[in-house]
Amino acid sequence: RLQFEKDIDPITEPLDPITNQPTAPSDPITKQSIQPLDTTAQPIDNIDITIFQKVEVTPEEQAMKDAILERIVSASLSTVERNIQEADAENKAFFDQGIDKVGVRSTDAFGPHLLTSPQALKIAPSGKIFTGVSKVAAERLNISKESIEQQLSRPLPILQPFCAFSILPDCTQAVNSRYRTIDGSCNNLNNKLWGRSFTPFERMMPALYDSFDQPRQTSLFQGPLPLARTISSQFHLQSVLGNLMPDLSHMAMEFGQFLSHDIQRNALSTGYAGSNINCCQTNRGDPCFPIEIPIGDPYYSQFNRTCMNFVRALPTSKLDCSMGQRQQLNQNTHYIDGSHIYGSDDQTSNSLRTFTGGKLQTGADPNIPNLLPKDMNNNANCILPQANSNVKCFLAGDIRVNQQPALISLHTIFMREHNRIAAGLAALNNGWSDQILYDEARKIVGAILQHITYKEFLQVILGNSIMTSYGLTPFTSGYFNGYDSSTNPAIKNEFSTAAFRFGHSMVHDSLKYGSTSHLFKDVFLKPDLVYDTAGGIDSITKDLTDSFSQKVDERLSHQLTRHLFEQQPGFGGDLAAINIQRGRDHGIPFYLLLKTICNVGGTVHNPTVWNALNAVYQTQFDIDLFSGGVSENPVVGGNVGPTFACIIAKQFQALKKGDRYYYENSGNQAFALAQLDEIRKTTLSKVICRNTGITSIPTNAFLKNTGPSNLMMSCNGVSEIDYNQWKCGWSNWGPWTICENFIQFRLRTCRQQKPCGANVCIGNAFQVQMCGSYSDADISLIEIRIQNLELDLAKQPKDSGVVDNKSSSE
Numbered sequence: 001r002l003q004f005e006k007d008i009d010p011i012t013e014p015l016d017p018i019t020n021q022p023t024a025p026s027d028p029i030t031k032q033s034i035q036p037l038d039t040t041a042q043p044i045d046n047i048d049i050t051i052f053q054k055v056e057v058t059p060e061e062q063a064m065k066d067a068i069l070e071r072i073v074s075a076s077l078s079t080v081e082r083n084i085q086e087a088d089a090e091n092k093a094f095f096d097q098g099i100d101k102v103g104v105r106s107t108d109a110f111g112p113h114l115l116t117s118p119q120a121l122k123i124a125p126s127g128k129i130f131t132g133v134s135k136v137a138a139e140r141l142n143i144s145k146e147s148i149e150q151q152l153s154r155p156l157p158i159l160q161p162f163c164a165f166s167i168l169p170d171c172t173q174a175v176n177s178r179y180r181t182i183d184g185s186c187n188n189l190n191n192k193l194w195g196r197s198f199t200p201f202e203r204m205m206p207a208l209y210d211s212f213d214q215p216r217q218t219s220l221f222q223g224p225l226p227l228a229r230t231i232s233s234q235f236h237l238q239s240v241l242g243n244l245m246p247d248l249s250h251m252a253m254e255f256g257q258f259l260s261h262d263i264q265r266n267a268l269s270t271g272y273a274g275s276n277i278n279c280c281q282t283n284r285g286d287p288c289f290p291i292e293i294p295i296g297d298p299y300y301s302q303f304n305r306t307c308m309n310f311v312r313a314l315p316t317s318k319l320d321c322s323m324g325q326r327q328q329l330n331q332n333t334h335y336i337d338g339s340h341i342y343g344s345d346d347q348t349s350n351s352l353r354t355f356t357g358g359k360l361q362t363g364a365d366p367n368i369p370n371l372l373p374k375d376m377n378n379n380a381n382c383i384l385p386q387a388n389s390n391v392k393c394f395l396a397g398d399i400r401v402n403q404q405p406a407l408i409s410l411h412t413i414f415m416r417e418h419n420r421i422a423a424g425l426a427a428l429n430n431g432w433s434d435q436i437l438y439d440e441a442r443k444i445v446g447a448i449l450q451h452i453t454y455k456e457f458l459q460v461i462l463g464n465s466i467m468t469s470y471g472l473t474p475f476t477s478g479y480f481n482g483y484d485s486s487t488n489p490a491i492k493n494e495f496s497t498a499a500f501r502f503g504h505s506m507v508h509d510s511l512k513y514g515s516t517s518h519l520f521k522d523v524f525l526k527p528d529l530v531y532d533t534a535g536g537i538d539s540i541t542k543d544l545t546d547s548f549s550q551k552v553d554e555r556l557s558h559q560l561t562r563h564l565f566e567q568q569p570g571f572g573g574d575l576a577a578i579n580i581q582r583g584r585d586h587g588i589p590f591y592l593l594l595k596t597i598c599n600v601g602g603t604v605h606n607p608t609v610w611n612a613l614n615a616v617y618q619t620q621f622d623i624d625l626f627s628g629g630v631s632e633n634p635v636v637g638g639n640v641g642p643t644f645a646c647i648i649a650k651q652f653q654a655l656k657k658g659d660r661y662y663y664e665n666s667g668n669q670a671f672a673l674a675q676l677d678e679i680r681k682t683t684l685s686k687v688i689c690r691n692t693g694i695t696s697i698p699t700n701a702f703l704k705n706t707g708p709s710n711l712m713m714s715c716n717g718v719s720e721i722d723y724n725q726w727k728c729g730w731s732n733w734g735p736w737t738i739c740e741n742f743i744q745f746r747l748r749t750c751r752q753q754k755p756c757g758a759n760v761c762i763g764n765a766f767q768v769q770m771c772g773s774y775s776d777a778d779i780s781l782i783e784i785r786i787q788n789l790e791l792d793l794a795k796q797p798k799d800s801g802v803v804d805n806k807s808s809s810e
């Protein structure tokens with residue numbers, strides 16, 4: 001049986017035993033991913049397969065269908081497994097020949113996105129088996145492309161041992177836990193794996209692949225789709241200074257990327273021993289899907305470059321272990337939970353903790369305190385200066401942290417926010433263990449991230465009317481009681497490959513840094529600016545709020561479309577082409593289909609833009625989702641077009657309603673109301689003030705223009721979170737009441753809300769005393785009144801928050 005260890009590729013030609021080269025040139029479009037069935041396989045000719053053409057079937061027919069599927073699967077399994085093993089051997093040969101290499105080559109234009117984690121590689125073989133047998137079944141049963149999901153979506157017992165998701169976690173602890181798990185499991189108690197890291201992206205619509213699971217590459221009018229690079233160079237032209245956003249700051253772009261890295265990280269295929277597959281040097285099939293650079297390319301042709309490396313995403317089995325279309329894997333937790341800060345698996349999260357005082361590790365740099373911990377082995381393949389061995393890249397919950405300095409800065413600020421909160425909580429509550437401090441600080445940071453996302457970020461991206469109609473605006477008081485356990489929070493493939501990439505269009509040519517500007521190509525994977533003692537994180541952050549974003553439109557900076565991760569002139573990547581190619585790799589349906597699903601009618605493009613778009617495609621029905629969506633006119637009050645706004649709004653609605661730990665929820669895991677009100681006071685600007693040396697900042701960090709509606713605020717005296725709402729035990733005494741009939745009293749409240757234990761308050765919540773000038777003769781009467789009052793006061797509850805006696809032991 002198969003070894004579930006290495007990334008292996010089922011879809012490559014056998015090697016010629018003499019030359020050790022593929023025997024036939026492979027054509028990624030028409031290449032069949034699986035060899036014909038074993039001749040030893042049982043024939044199915046005597047079975048009536050017409051029931052697979054029916055939409056409605058009786059229970060008896062369904063049982064018959066399952067039996068047929070079982071037979072086909074059992075007959076084809078060994079062939080599929082053998083193909084995977086052969087592909088593995090072939091990958092090893094490419095590795096041995098030095099074609100696929102461990103570590104990034106100077107022509108790799110994917111940077112840290114290439115670094116697929118070991119957990120994902122373990123899931124890969126399972127994905128290949130499910131895709132392999134599904135393809136055989138679809139072919140044998142003559143199932144049409146459109147009905148594959150419906151006809152094959154059966155959890156066959158024979159396939160369960162191969163499924164990566166057949167073992168469920170034990171969620172007993174999670175039922176009453178105030179804290180999320182690190183990997184996101186057990187959030188939904190009926191569907192324990194929903195939203196967990198290393199689970200598939202879901203879809204809004206079934207995929208549209210070519211020949212079962214091959215990238216969408218054929219036009220509706222036959223012939224190939226236009227090349228991704230051609231669409232990029234002809235339609236996604238260079239952003240010009242004249243098309244700056246009128247209001248959004250460059251920080252809006254950067255927070256968008258930061259948020260994106262919380263909720264999604266696609267896993268790419270790798271070669272033998274995790275090496276990077278080189279699709280430009282070999283002519284092989286899946287998972288190679290190189291981006292062809294046409295002759296006469298306006299930029300790359302001067303370098304005689306004809307190919308940009310592109311490797312397909314890893315296939316995965318589906319979460320319900322049923323057969324069907326090829327799916328892709330999200331390596332991060334789908335929830336907005338700060339997983340890019342803390343890690344999406346226990347090993348990563350533990351490696352980032354100090355295990356004292358609930359704190360996260362910081363870097364020990366002689367010149368600059370409080371940076372992220374250093375990546376001493378340069379696992380992220382950063383480009384480091386030879387002259388200064390202090391300068392290293394950084395470790396965080398998501399390996400893409402080092403992609404460029406603005407991203408490093410936001411990561412650093414939120415790491416500091418965690419440590420500040422942990423210290424604040426520890427100062428008030430001596431008895432709290434490292435674990436409680438870590439958990440509670442992580443819970444608060446997660447809530448702050450959600451609050452900033454829904455209150456500030458989405459507001460400027462989607463605008464009022466969409467925020468309201470999808471119920472995305474947070475409340476100003478009270479709990480949101482809208483948790484819906486039937487809502488799957490999972491990130492949708494259409495969102496990840498296209499809609500949420502709108503931010504690529506907002507990226508400037510350069511990162512402003514004090515009085516200088518640095519082109520992005522000069523700072524990709526270079527942490528140097530962060531170490532600059534003249535400004536570092538503070539300067540990068542201030543300049544993000546101090547400059548405009550580019551508009552969301554078809555235009556992207558050449559820094560992204562010519563120079564992405566460029567290490568050698570002419571050999572950078574093209575992010576617009578990559579986005580288009582990725583959409584095709586994932587079988588994302590064409591733009592007009594999604595537009596219809598989103599109920600977007602009529603003309604939503606500027607006519608010149610629409611004509612330019614149609615000039616590159618044979619027919620409007622071929623338009624890729626990224627290109628069609630990003631170029632729409634923005635919705636009223638927002639900054640993306642109606643189709644992307646719909647996809648984004650639906651996604652964030654699911655992330656809100658489908659998250660048991662959504663910060664505004666009531667219930668077992670809830671914040672006390674007074675705590676929730678503290679979270680609600682947070683803004684991104686305040687978080688920046690609290691954790692940098694910046695002295696003044698726009699009140700709304702997402703808007704650049706300052707004026708009456710967005711005043712500059714001083715960071716001096718910017719309110720901390722009021723940790724008193726987290727203090728366990730008695731509050732201070734309130735004031736004495738007015739003296740009446742020679743008596744007065746005062747009150748205090750007991751804070752035994754989570755995560756305090758019960759019984760943290762000994763004594764009374766009230767004090768009564770005599771007052772005024774009374775005569776000795778009155779004393780006995782006053783004493784009786786005091787006793788009565790004390791009896792009344794004792795009937796009042798003495799606690800202020802939700803009582804909980806379980807969480808303190810967690």
Ligand code: HEM
Nearest residue numbers: 113253256257260264265266496500501503504507578582
């Ligand atoms: C300098 C800024 C940025 C750079 C260099 C960059 C680069 C990249 C690269 C190389 C990929 C992988 C593409 C692929 O292989 O399919 C990617 C994916 C992505 N980017 Fe960006 N990006 C930037 C900013 C942003 C922003 C501002 C947003 C959103 C507001 C964003 C959203 C996304 C999304 C949603 C993905 C897909 C993530 C996944 O599932 O793996 N990016 N980006």
Ligand SMILES: [Ca+2]
Nearest residue numbers: 262333335339
């Ligand atoms: Ca997450």
